[in-house]
Amino acid sequence: MQRRFVSVGECMVEMAPTGTAGTFAMGFAGDTFNTAWYARRALPDDWRVDYVSCVGTDPVSDRMLAFMEHGGVGTTHVARIPDRTVGLYLIELSDGERSFVYWRGQSAARLLARDPARLDAALDGAGLVYFSGITLAILDARDRAVLLEALDRGRAAGAQVAFDPNLRPRLWRDLDAMRAAVTKAAAHADIVLPSFDDEAAVFGDASPEATARRYAAGGAKLVVVKNGPGEMLTLDAGTVAVHAPERVARVEDTTAAGDSFNAGFLAARLGGASLANAVREGARTAARVIGARGALVG
Ligand code: ADP
Numbered sequence: 462m463q464r465r466f467v468s469v470g471e472c473m474v475e476m477a478p479t480g481t482a483g484t485f486a487m488g489f490a491g492d493t494f495n496t497a498w499y500a501r502r503a504l505p506d507d508w509r510v511d512y513v514s515c516v517g518t519d520p521v522s523d524r525m526l527a528f529m530e531h532g533g534v535g536t537t538h539v540a541r542i543p544d545r546t547v548g549l550y551l552i553e554l555s556d557g558e559r560s561f562v563y564w565r566g567q568s569a570a571r572l573l574a575r576d577p578a579r580l581d582a583a584l585d586g587a588g589l590v591y592f593s594g595i596t597l598a599i600l601d602a603r604d605r606a607v608l609l610e611a612l613d614r615g616r617a618a619g620a621q622v623a624f625d626p627n628l629r630p631r632l633w634r635d636l637d638a639m640r641a642a643v644t645k646a647a648a649h650a651d652i653v654l655p656s657f658d659d660e661a662a663v664f665g666d667a668s669p670e671a672t673a674r675r676y677a678a679g680g681a682k683l684v685v686v687k688n689g690p691g692e693m694l695t696l697d698a699g700t701v702a703v704h705a706p707e708r709v710a711r712v713e714d715t716t717a718a719g720d721s722f723n724a725g726f727l728a729a730r731l732g733g734a735s736l737a738n739a740v741r742e743g744a745r746t747a748a749r750v751i752g753a754r755g756a757l758v759g
Contacts, residue, residue, distance in 0.1 A: 591624075673695070
């Protein structure tokens with residue numbers, strides 16, 4: 462297998478409150494980027510981790526690319542779009558509750574699947590390609606189809622494809638459009654990594670097993686259902702197993718729990734770990750991340 466982990470999606474500027482009123486610290490995060498960042502830390506050095514996206518040509522885009530490279534995530538396949546820039550979100554803290562405001566409607570990343578040849582080059586020689594429901598949500602319908610076709614070509618060339626539905630109703634025109642696009646994309650993946658609470662809210666699943674069976678029926682060989690502090694469930698070629706979560710003494714910030722779980726799990730699987738051990742690695746990675754503040758916890 463080629464030792465290349467490729468993640469496709471959008472990284473954004475993050476403005477997070479510093480504690481001093483009216484002052485924000487600038488960082489960079491985004492679900493598929495977070496997974497790439499944690500995968501870089503979890504995989505051995507002979508693996509490459511590359512991000513596939515688009516940014517602008519402005520100084521903030523330069524800073525984002527420098528941040529990725531500094532984190533060991535390759536940017537060869539992050540294209541520059543002259544008349545666009547990166548998306549941004551701001552975290553508001555009010556009485557200890559976090560809320561998010563986004564500016565991403567015209568972000569450069571929305572064009573990441575405009576050019577099929579560029580996607581083919583980015584996926585060439587990948588051992589694993591990872592994408593999410595947020596990757597789908599930022600693309601128009603035509604570009605979503607282009608991405609799925611490129612993933613199929615990648616699979617035919619030997620890559621495994623992993624998909625986190627990461628359901629975000631606010632990013633979609635309506636729930637039916639989201640359900641249809643996510644279900645379709647999952648059918649192009651070998652490994653599907655849903656979170657039960659999101660799936661129950663959107664698809665009405667009565668149990669983690671119902672979530673797993675729904676994605677398996679669509680064609681996924683392996684489904685890993687994450688479940689906050691609850692038991693996780695796997696469905697592997699028809700075999701169901703449940704897995705205990707890690708105990709976390711104090712939950713500080715659950716941002717990127719699922720993203721970091723995916724990285725720990727996939728890296729362990731790519732290294733040949735058993736399913737149970739890989740789930741444990743994912744849960745351990747997530748437990749470390751939720752025990753500290755921020756999306757990217759070193
Ligand atoms: P997401 O961040 O995508 O909503 P979940 O909330 O399902 O995902 O969490 C992903 C994984 O992170 C869980 O399956 C579990 O391993 C770990 N996790 C999340 N919250 C907790 C918690 N309170 N205690 C222990 N593990 C947790």
